[in-house]
Amino acid sequence: MTADTEGKRTPLYAIHCQLGARLIQFGGWEMPVSYRGIIEEHQAVRTHAGLFDVSHMGEIEISGPGAEAALQYLTLNDVRPLQAYQLQYSALCNEAGGLLDDLTVCRLAADRFLLIVNAANIAKDFHWITQHLGPGARADNRSDAQALLALQGPEAEIILQRLSAAPLGPLPYYHALATQVDGHAALVSRTGYTGEDGFEVLVEAAHAVELWQAIMEAGQAHGLLPVGLGARDTLRLEARYLLYGQDMDETTNPFEVGLGWITKLDKGEFIGRDALTRLKATGVQRRMIGFIMQNRGIPRAHYPVMQDGQSIGEVTSGTMSPTLGQAIGTALVRSTSGKIGSTIAVEIRHKAVPARVVSSPFVPRRVKR
Amino acid sequence: MEFPANLRYTKEHEWARQEGNRVVVGITDYAQKELGDIVFVELPEVGITLAATDTFGVVESVKAVSDLYAPVSGTIVEANIILEDQPELVNASPYGQGWMIVIEAAFIEELQQLLTAAEYQAYVAQEKSSR
Numbered sequence: 001m002t003a004d005t006e007g008k009r010t011p012l013y014a015i016h017c018q019l020g021a022r023l024i025q026f027g028g029w030e031m032p033v034s035y036r037g038i039i040e041e042h043q044a045v046r047t048h049a050g051l052f053d054v055s056h057m058g059e060i061e062i063s064g065p066g067a068e069a070a071l072q073y074l075t076l077n078d079v080r081p082l083q084a085y086q087l088q089y090s091a092l093c094n095e096a097g098g099l100l101d102d103l104t105v106c107r108l109a110a111d112r113f114l115l116i117v118n119a120a121n122i123a124k125d126f127h128w129i130t131q132h133l134g135p136g137a138r139a140d141n142r143s144d145a146q147a148l149l150a151l152q153g154p155e156a157e158i159i160l161q162r163l164s165a166a167p168l169g170p171l172p173y174y175h176a177l178a179t180q181v182d183g184h185a186a187l188v189s190r191t192g193y194t195g196e197d198g199f200e201v202l203v204e205a206a207h208a209v210e211l212w213q214a215i216m217e218a219g220q221a222h223g224l225l226p227v228g229l230g231a232r233d234t235l236r237l238e239a240r241y242l243l244y245g246q247d248m249d250e251t252t253n254p255f256e257v258g259l260g261w262i263t264k265l266d267k268g269e270f271i272g273r274d275a276l277t278r279l280k281a282t283g284v285q286r287r288m289i290g291f292i293m294q295n296r297g298i299p300r301a302h303y304p305v306m307q308d309g310q311s312i313g314e315v316t317s318g319t320m321s322p323t324l325g326q327a328i329g330t331a332l333v334r335s336t337s338g339k340i341g342s343t344i345a346v347e348i349r350h351k352a353v354p355a356r357v358v359s360s361p362f363v364p365r366r367v368k369r
Numbered sequence: 370m371e372f373p374a375n376l377r378y379t380k381e382h383e384w385a386r387q388e389g390n391r392v393v394v395g396i397t398d399y400a401q402k403e404l405g406d407i408v409f410v411e412l413p414e415v416g417i418t419l420a421a422t423d424t425f426g427v428v429e430s431v432k433a434v435s436d437l438y439a440p441v442s443g444t445i446v447e448a449n450i451i452l453e454d455q456p457e458l459v460n461a462s463p464y465g466q467g468w469m470i471v472i473e474a475a476f477i478e479e480l481q482q483l484l485t486a487a488e489y490q491a492y493v494a495q496e497k498s499s500r
Contacts, residue, residue, distance in 0.1 A: 022405065038431045039406045230405070230432055296453065298409050298429055319431060320408035327409075349411075349427070 007031075010055035011147050011208035019226055027120030027245075029056040031229050038230035042322040045194055045235055046363075048223030049153030051215055052232060054200070055208060058122035058143040060115040060129060066136025067111050074132055075105060076254060078267040082107040085176045087189055090262055091254060092128060093272035097279055098250040099257070101125050102242060104191060106176055114187070116148070116200075118244050132271065147208030151215060152198030152227075152235075154366070159219040160199055164188065168199070173367050182214035193232065195239025195365040234319050237328065240290055240361035246301060247288065247316040247330060255284040256332065258360075286313065289338040289357050290330050297346065297353040299329035304347040305338075312337040315346060323363045329355070370493075371398040373464055377440070377480050378489035384464065385440040390477055392441050395468045396428060396459065399493050404430040407459045410452040412469060418444045421479055425470060428459065439472065441479040447471035 007030035016023065021032035032053070034041060044050050062070055071079045077090035086107055092100040101121040106114040117125045126141045133139060151160055161168050166179035168188070176189035184207040192198040203211050216224060233243070242248055248257045253276060255263070265277055293299060299318030304311055313333030321328045329346070331338070338344055338357050345352035376384045382400035386393040401407065409429035419425055419439040426437045448470050452458060459467035474480075484492060 033432070034405055037406050039408075234431060296409070296411075298434075300434060320429075322431075 008056070010053055011205045012053045012055060012212055015209060015212055016053070021226075021228060024229070026229060027056065027118070029119055031056060032226075033230040034228040035226045038228070038234060039322045041225055041227040041231035042234050044223060044225040045153045045196060045227060045231065046323055047154070048225075049151060049155040049159055049198075049219055050194075050225055050227035050231070051212070051219065052150040052152065052227050053147075053212070054150050055147040055205070056119035057148055058115075058117040058119060058125065058141070059146050059148070059202065060117060060122075060126055061112065061140045061142055062115065062129070062133075062137060063112045063140070064137040065111055066134050067113055070133050070137035071105060071113055072268060073134060073270050074129060075103075076259070076264065076270065076272070077105070077262045078264040079105060079107065079113070080267070084109060085178070087174045087176060087191060088262075089174075091259060092125060093254065093276070094250065095272055095275060097253040097272040097275035099244070099248050099252055099254060099259075100128060100250060102244050102248070102259070106187075106189065120245055145205055146202055147205045147211070148200060148202050149208070149211060149215065150192055150198060150200045151219075152192045152194040152196045154197060155219070155222040155224070156196070156198040159215065159222050159224060160188070160201070162218040163214055173369050182211055184211060186211075190368065192367070193239075193241055194235040195241070195361065195363060195367065196235075197366060197368045234322055237317050237319055237330070238321050238323055238361065238363040239365050240330070243317060247332075252286075252332070253279055253284070255279060256286045257288045284335055286332050287335050287338070288316070288330055289333055289340075289344075290328070290360055290362060291338075291344060291346075291355040291357050292324070292362070293327035293329070293346070294343070294354040294356055297348040297351070298327045299331075299346045299348070299355070305331045305333055306345045306347065306352060307333075307337045307342065310337075312344070321362060328362050370402065371464065372486045372490045374486045376464070376486060377483035378486065378492075379438065379440050379483055380492060381438045383438060383440050385480060385483060387477070387480055388471075390474055391446065392443070392472045392474050392477075392480065393468050394425075394440060394470050394472060395463055396437070397489070398463050401460045401463045401467070404428065404433070404435065404460075406431050407456045410456045410459065410469070412448040412450065412452065413445050415445050415448055418442075418475075419472070428456075437469065440483055441472055441477070442475040443472040444475075445470055446473045
C-alpha cells in the first residue's frame with residue numbers, strides 16, 4: 001500500500017484490521033466493507049444488532065446568535081420547530097436547486113447546532129457553509145476530533161442501556177441526549193441508516209476504541225456483530241434510504257429523489273428556493289422509483305431502464321436483498337412512467353429483464369416512532 | 370487457502386481439471402474469498418463454442434459483477450445450473466460442488482499453457498502483496 005493510495009483512517013482502523021476486515025477506499029477513507037461477510041452482517045442487524053464505525057462522517061458545528069438564521073438559509077428543512085436535542089433530516093442545495101449533500105441537523109441549544117454530513121462531502125460542505133454564513137454565526141469542523149459509532153437492530157437499546165447512564169427507553173426517534181456511555185461523555189441520538197431501531201453515539205476520538213470494545217462486549221450475549229459498509233448499503237437500500245453520490249448529486253433536485261417532504265418552500269428565503277419553487281410549479285421531469293426483479297438478474301447503477309419498449313431512465317442503486325432473497329433497485333425515470341404496480345425492464349448485459357415497480361420501503365422500517 | 374495440485378489455473382482466477390478430452394472449470398478459493406458472498410451466477414447455454422479467454426458467464430457478489438473467462442477453447446457440454454438457485458455453493462465448495470462448466474476441448478494442449486498450482490500460488494501471493 002503506497003502513501004498516495006492510502007485513504008484517511010478512523011481511530012478504529014487497528015481494530016478493523018484485528019477483526020480481519022476486508023478494507024476498501026471509500027470517499028477518501030480506508031474503511032471496512034465487511035468482516036465475516038456482508039450477508040451475515042446484514043442479517044445480524046435485522047435479527048439482533050450490528051455495530052458500525054461511521055467515524056468517517058463529518059461533524060460541523062454552527063453556533064452564535066445568527067446560527068438558526070444561517071441554517072434556515074443554508075438548508076431545505078425548517079429548523080425553527082426543533083427543540084433542544086431534537087434532530088431533523090435535511091439537505092444543502094445550490095442556487096439551481098441541485099443537491100449538494102443530505103445530512104441531519106441537531107439543535108444543541110438556541111444558538112448551537114450540530115450537522116452530521118457525508119464523509120465524501122466534508123470539505124465541500126464546510127467550504128459551502130462558511131461561504132454562506134450570515135452575521136453572528138460561525139462554523140467549526142469537528143470531524144477529526146470526534147468518532148461516531150452506530151448501533152442498530154432490535155437489540156440495540158438493551159445493549160446500549162448496559163453502558164448508558166441515561167435511560168434510553170424514553171428517547172424518541174430523531175431525538176438525542178447528552179450522557180455518559182461506558183463513562184465517556186457522549187451524544188446519543190436515536191437515528192440510523194438501516195430501518196431498524198438504533199442509536200448513533202458521538203464521542204471524542206480519543207475514546208473511540210474503548211467505546212467500541214465496551215459495546216462489543218455488552219452485545220456479545222445478544223448476537224452483536226461488527227458490520228461494514230457493504231451491509232450498511234444493503235440495509236439502507238432495503239429501507240429505501242438514499243445514498244448521496246449514487247442516487248442523487250448536484251444534477252438532481254430534491255423533488256426528483258423523493259425529498260419534497262423536507263423541502264419547506266414556505267419557511268422563508270433559502271439557497272435554491274426560487275429555482276425549486278419554479279421547478280415545482282412547472283412539474284418535475286423525473287422521479288425515483290423502486291422495483292423488484294421478476295426474473296434472474298441483479299440491477300446495478302447506470303443499467304438502462306425501459307417501459308413499453310422505450311428508454312425511461314437508469315438504475316441508481318441495486319443489489320440482491322438479503323432479507324427478501326430477491327434483487328431490488330431504485331431508478332431515476334421520467335415522471336410519466338414507472339407507476340407503482342407497473343412492469344419495467346432493466347437492461348442487464350444486453351437482455352431486458354422484467355421488474356415490478358413497488359412502493360417504499362422494500363422491507364418495513366421498524367424505527368421506534 | 371487451497372491450491373489443489375491436480376488443477377491448472379488462470380491469472381483471472383479460474384481453475385481447470387482435465388477429464389480425458391473434457392475440462393471442468395470453476396473459480397478458485399482465492400477468487401471466492403475476494404468476492405465475498407456470491408449471490409448470482411450466470412452460466413452459458415450448453416452447446417455454444419468458445420475460444421480460450423472468451424467470457425463464458427458472470428459471477429456476482431453483493432457489491433460487484435465479475436466476468437468468467439474460458440481457460441481453453443471448445444464446446445460447453447455441461448453447465449452446473451444448481452448454482453442458479455444456490456450461488457453460495459461457489460463460496461462453500463469452489464473446487465467441488467461449485468464447479469461451473471465442462472468444456473469439450475478443441476485443443477486439449479491449451480491446458481499446458483495455464484499456470485500450475487505452484488505458479489498460481491506464487492501469482493496470488495504477488496497480487497496480495499502489491500495491493
